[in-house]
Amino acid sequence: MDRGDNKLGGLMIKADPKKGQAGKYKLLFEGKDDDGDGKVNEDPVGGINVNMNGTNEYKPYETYGGVHPFAAKELIALADFLFERPNILSVFTFNYHNNFDKGWKIKYKGRRSKGNMFSTDSAAYNALASDLKPLAKYPGEKLNNGSIAGWAFYDAGRFSFSAPAWTYPEVKDSTEEKNKKNKKKTDDNRETLAYKWIVKNTPGNYLEWKEIKHPDFPNQKVEVGGFVPFAKNNPPEDSLTIISKNANKLLFRLYKSLPLLKVPEPLVEDLGNDVFRVTLTIKNEGTLPTHTEVGRGVKALQPVLIKTKPAKSQTIASGNEITFIQDPITGGSAVTKTFVIVGKGRVVFNVGSPSAGYNELNVQL
Amino acid sequence: MFKFTFFYLLIFPLSLFAQSGLPSTLKAVGAPNDPAVEVSWNRYHDYAGMTDILNELNNAYQNLSSLESIGKSYEGKDLWCITITNFESGKPEDKPAYYIDASIHANEAQAVEVALYTAWFLLETYDEIDFTKQLLNRVTFYIIPMQSPDSRDKFFYEPNTAHSPRSGQIPRDDDGDGLMDEDGYDDLNNDGFITQMRIKSKYGRWKTDPDDSRIMVRCKPDEIGSYDLIWSEGIDNDGDGIINEDGDGYYDPNRNWGRLWRPHYIQYGADRYPFSLPETKAIENFLSKHPNILGSQSYHNTGGMILIGPYQNEADFRFEDDLQLIDFIGKKGLELLPGYKYINSYKDFYPTYGDETNWHYAGHGIMSFVNELWTQYNMFREDPENSTETIYKFDKYLLFGDAFVDWEEVEHPKYGKVEVGGIKKTFGRMPPSFLLEEECHRNMAFTLMHADMLPQLSIENEKIDELDGGLYKITVDIINKRLMPTKLSVDKEYKITRPDWIEISGAEVISGGIKKSEYDKDFSAQEYKPEKLMIERIDGNSKVTASWLVSGSGSYTIKVNSIKGGKIEKVIKPKNTN
Numbered sequence: 001m002d003r004g005d006n007k008l009g010g011l012m013i014k015a016d017p018k019k020g021q022a023g024k025y026k027l028l029f030e031g032k033d034d035d036g037d038g039k040v041n042e043d044p045v046g047g048i049n050v051n052m053n054g055t056n057e058y059k060p061y062e063t064y065g066g067v068h069p070f071a072a073k074e075l076i077a078l079a080d081f082l083f084e085r086p087n088i089l090s091v092f093t094f095n096y097h098n099n100f101d102k103g104w105k106i107k108y109k110g111r112r113s114k115g116n117m118f119s120t121d122s123a124a125y126n127a128l129a130s131d132l133k134p135l136a137k138y139p140g141e142k143l144n145n146g147s148i149a150g151w152a153f154y155d156a157g158r159f160s161f162s163a164p165a166w167t168y169p170e171v172k173d174s175t176e177e178k179n180k181k182n183k184k185k186t187d188d189n190r191e192t193l194a195y196k197w198i199v200k201n202t203p204g205n206y207l208e209w210k211e212i213k214h215p216d217f218p219n220q221k222v223e224v225g226g227f228v229p230f231a232k233n234n235p236p237e238d239s240l241t242i243i244s245k246n247a248n249k250l251l252f253r254l255y256k257s258l259p260l261l262k263v264p265e266p267l268v269e270d271l272g273n274d275v276f277r278v279t280l281t282i283k284n285e286g287t288l289p290t291h292t293e294v295g296r297g298v299k300a301l302q303p304v305l306i307k308t309k310p311a312k313s314q315t316i317a318s319g320n321e322i323t324f325i326q327d328p329i330t331g332g333s334a335v336t337k338t339f340v341i342v343g344k345g346r347v348v349f350n351v352g353s354p355s356a357g358y359n360e361l362n363v364q365l
Numbered sequence: 366m367f368k369f370t371f372f373y374l375l376i377f378p379l380s381l382f383a384q385s386g387l388p389s390t391l392k393a394v395g396a397p398n399d400p401a402v403e404v405s406w407n408r409y410h411d412y413a414g415m416t417d418i419l420n421e422l423n424n425a426y427q428n429l430s431s432l433e434s435i436g437k438s439y440e441g442k443d444l445w446c447i448t449i450t451n452f453e454s455g456k457p458e459d460k461p462a463y464y465i466d467a468s469i470h471a472n473e474a475q476a477v478e479v480a481l482y483t484a485w486f487l488l489e490t491y492d493e494i495d496f497t498k499q500l501l502n503r504v505t506f507y508i509i510p511m512q513s514p515d516s517r518d519k520f521f522y523e524p525n526t527a528h529s530p531r532s533g534q535i536p537r538d539d540d541g542d543g544l545m546d547e548d549g550y551d552d553l554n555n556d557g558f559i560t561q562m563r564i565k566s567k568y569g570r571w572k573t574d575p576d577d578s579r580i581m582v583r584c585k586p587d588e589i590g591s592y593d594l595i596w597s598e599g600i601d602n603d604g605d606g607i608i609n610e611d612g613d614g615y616y617d618p619n620r621n622w623g624r625l626w627r628p629h630y631i632q633y634g635a636d637r638y639p640f641s642l643p644e645t646k647a648i649e650n651f652l653s654k655h656p657n658i659l660g661s662q663s664y665h666n667t668g669g670m671i672l673i674g675p676y677q678n679e680a681d682f683r684f685e686d687d688l689q690l691i692d693f694i695g696k697k698g699l700e701l702l703p704g705y706k707y708i709n710s711y712k713d714f715y716p717t718y719g720d721e722t723n724w725h726y727a728g729h730g731i732m733s734f735v736n737e738l739w740t741q742y743n744m745f746r747e748d749p750e751n752s753t754e755t756i757y758k759f760d761k762y763l764l765f766g767d768a769f770v771d772w773e774e775v776e777h778p779k780y781g782k783v784e785v786g787g788i789k790k791t792f793g794r795m796p797p798s799f800l801l802e803e804e805c806h807r808n809m810a811f812t813l814m815h816a817d818m819l820p821q822l823s824i825e826n827e828k829i830d831e832l833d834g835g836l837y838k839i840t841v842d843i844i845n846k847r848l849m850p851t852k853l854s855v856d857k858e859y860k861i862t863r864p865d866w867i868e869i870s871g872a873e874v875i876s877g878g879i880k881k882s883e884y885d886k887d888f889s890a891q892e893y894k895p896e897k898l899m900i901e902r903i904d905g906n907s908k909v910t911a912s913w914l915v916s917g918s919g920s921y922t923i924k925v926n927s928i929k930g931g932k933i934e935k936v937i938k939p940k941n942t943n
Contacts, residue, residue, distance in 0.1 A: 055626055055628070055638055055639065058626075060624065060727070060859075061859040061860075067623070067653075067728065068623030068624065068639055068640075068649075068724075068728060069623065069626060069638070069639050070623075070638045070639045070640060070641075071623075075638075076638070076641075079637055079638050079641070080637075083637050086543075117630065154628060155628045155638065294630070296541060297628065297629060297630030298628045298629050298630065298637075299537070299538065299539075299541070299615075299629055300637075301541075302538070302541045302542070302543055303541055305542055305543070320604060320605055320606045321603075321604035321605070322542060322603060322604055322605040323605075324540075324541070324542070324605070354543070
């Protein structure tokens with residue numbers, strides 16, 4: 001670790017051996033070796049970072065990762081909630097990730113399938129992500145191992161979007177302003193952004209380094225200082241209104257993108273001798289597909305079903321009482337299904353799925 | 366008068382034996398002759414039957430066993446675990462432990478009997494066979510004989526094939542129509558078995574075998590057939606045009622564990638997330654609370670295999686010395702299990718994800734085996750050339766037709782007149798009566814061999830040398846007299862359990878450490894708390910030498926505290942003191 005260059009004052013930055021930098025400090029969280037094992041703060045309260053404990057790209061044997069995926073009770077509760085609700089098609093997570101930037105890559109390949117398993121999901125995802133990208137105002141990091149947002153798609157089968165509710169905005173000083181033409185994007189990380197903003201606006205949130213005497217390091221110089229707890233990640237109070245307005249816009253657009261199932265009056269053809277051909281057109285007038293392929297893959301979502309109930313006087317000559325539309329009906333598209341019914345009377349078609357909604361049609365033949 | 370004589374003749378000799386306590390049988394070697402709990406090892410036990418046996422054993426052998434419920438199944442049945450060790454020679458958790466469970470797939474039914482037989486044998490032969498006594502004096506067994514009790518009773522009392530139910534009883538929507546388990550099997554001839562359906566047809570592609578008319582064989586390409594064959598007995602209960610597509614939950618409890626779990630589209634049956642099932646969760650809680658487990662066996666069927674992980678080719682499963690050790694033990698097992706094969710799961714089979722025993726290894730540092738019970742080799746003591754013919758021949762000459770349901774005509778709502786018949790659910794994957802006890806015993810012998818290889822630690826060769834200035838140098842050897850190290854490499858590498866401790870008390874410790882070899886004079890000093898030396902592990906059939914400089918003479922207590930190697934202690938004194 002090194003204490004930053006003059007520009008960054010008291011911020012601790014990691015020495016990079018590739019750039020020939022040698023560290024001058026060891027950075028530890030404030031504390032003592034309470035159990036006398038030679039290590040400071042090695043066993044604090046808690047221990048699982050819920051956002052590292054999901055099954056997607058889970059990394060075993062990591063500090064804070066949990067002894068196995070889904071060791072965190074919070075995550076279990078969340079999963080049980082989602083799996084009991086097949087009507088949830090889309091999940092949004094406020095986090096430090098932003099996956100509107102690049103859309104989603106479908107990485108998994110099944111044992112028996114080659115190529116892209118979920119091409120429909122992928123296309124719908126990326127189209128919506130690029131559409132909504134301007135509304136996801138705050139930049140974020142890519143998903144980490146075991147993230148909730150990654151799990152919600154790959155292992156819980158829902159469209160999963162993630163963006164920060166807020167991050168510290170860039171602070172432009174005069175020298176940077178001058179360099180703007182040469183350097184379009186700053187490579188500041190979250191910590192540097194936070195530090196620069198706090199020093200300028202709320203300096204009390206970053207404590208100066210002060211020398212203290214530490215019982216475990218009697219012969220070394222020990223200083224205490226840095227970010228006040230929570231200050232690094234949380235917005236100042238007066239910005240909450242604009243933050244929630246931004247979030248509302250984004251969430252409302254996501255809500256408007258849900259599928260909208262419409263089944264207009266079917267086409268009925270009289271084939272003579274009380275035989276009728278009924279053709280249903282099932283439209284999705286929304287943006288997202290009626291379900292995800294990955295949602296079928298994990299058995300979390302249901303495809304659109306047509307339940308056909310003929311009257312007692314009728315029989316179904318072609319078609320079943322239950323018809324599966326196995327592929328998702330994508331936004332703006334339609335599928336048709338044909339039944340041949342023998343006999344006069346009223347036949348009821350119930351069309352839909354939990355994630356697409358239901359339509360019921362009474363057809364008098 | 367006649368009645369009286371009969372009564373007299375019948376009852377008197379029995380009561381005579383009962384009074385003298387002598388059995389009326391000659392002991393056959395290798396088994397208890399007069400067990401406290403009589404069990405017939407030539408038939409299968411349901412959940413209540415197993416629970417009774419466990420309770421009777423536990424009541425009969427209170428110094429050697431304890432019985433606990435480690436949790437409840439989905440339907441609320443207790444998951445029983447019997448702990449077996451000599452409780453007077455030390456607490457169960459202070460000894461290295463061997464863990465056995467069975468029948469995570471309920472249709473793999475004889476697995477329960479093998480685990481139950483092991484518990485019975487250990488308890489009933491403690492006083493009769495010295496090997497058992499020595500083993501239980503230093504090793505703890507944890508045995509969960511029935512991992513899937515809900516489906517066990519479904520297998521027994523509801524119509525099923527030999528392959529069902531593999532799942533538990535949590536209702537799940539297999540086909541995505543929003544309904545749970547609405548189209549399972551249908552027992553058309555009400556015999557408790559789901560067999561096959563055949564329909565007489567001029568255009569069928571099946572015929573009966575000319576040598577045995579019970580067997581259906583596929584026609585040759587240029588032959589005209591006489592039957593259509595439909596694989597499993599049933600009807601389309603939900604009107605979607607498909608038969609039996611949504612029976613008992615589709616999930617597989619052996620794909621629901623904590624290492625390399627993959628979702629259903631990659632690993633069939635994974636269910637929602639690791640340990641989403643109450644049974645796997647309860648067992649995982651148990652394993653977490655018993656870190657002294659170092660060896661394990663999970664019984665499955667079928668095919669006659671000693672199966673080892675890794676179940677995938679992942680870097681963190683490849684520890685050469687762990688694999689060498691497991692190979693050594695597994696291959697020795699083949700000598701005890703004729704007809705069995707030694708198989709590495711991902712190399713010789715196919716990769717699977719979220720397996721239980723993978724988790725034993727990667728999550729708990731346990732060396733684990735899966736025995737796939739029952740092999741057709743056992744039918745005529747050779748590997749059969751034609752599996753179907755061998756099964757029917759065995760059924761005809763050794764089981765006298767008892768394994769087969771004769772074809773019988775029934776009315777089917779879709780197909781009209783069909784014939785129902787075929788192999789019973791209790792044959793094909795399970796041994797027949799007269800081979801069951803052998804299967805129990807031989808497989809148990811393999812686990813006892815493995816359990817006997819668990820570390821046996823002792824503190825020996827103590828030396829107390831007086832130095833100048835009231836200082837003493839104390840040196841002891843900690844010897845492991847068995848093959849298994851106190852910790853596997855995977856455990857060492859990923860710090861699954863804490864280091865082993867070698868502690869001294871009774872004097873002020875100035876310095877202390879482990880000697881690199883016994884030929885070295887010096888030890889490498891441990892900076893922090895030298896009175897509690899921490900070492901990564903004690904290898905199999907080897908020793909470590911600990912040494913301390915202390916001030917103060919007298920007697921010292923040396924304690925070895927190893928999570929998986931056991932806890933022992935010894936008081937040592939200078940030779941001239943009493």
